[in-house]
Amino acid sequence: MSDYTVNGDTQHVKRVHKAEFFVYFALIFSLALPLHVLGWSFQTIRHAKLPRLSPLTRAWKDARAVTPMIFRG
Template structure:
């Protein structure tokens, strides 16, 4: 066996990843909106991370976990 054997690289499943990301984003959006509203009422400040950013963060965390399993 030689040291110059070709290494096959698999392309990431971008379409499938984005579909799962969208589904997870939409699923986490209501809960993110609720927690954002409760935090804003409790602290009286609207400067915290908004509900869309919260849901986006959750989707960015959860989706790769699905593909790494």
């Protein structure tokens, strides 16, 4: 006789709607962009040369890194 109670109640990953993900992504991106613009400008003035990454790229990378962390639970 088989025992189905052992693996009967497994947890499944809850999928998040793409719209909710993009709302959080846009919010994080919009909050990170001004901070990266300030940091980029100070770094440009301090070192007298342009940094390798633009503030837009840095804010995009931060939003791509932080947003999935919110939904991992």
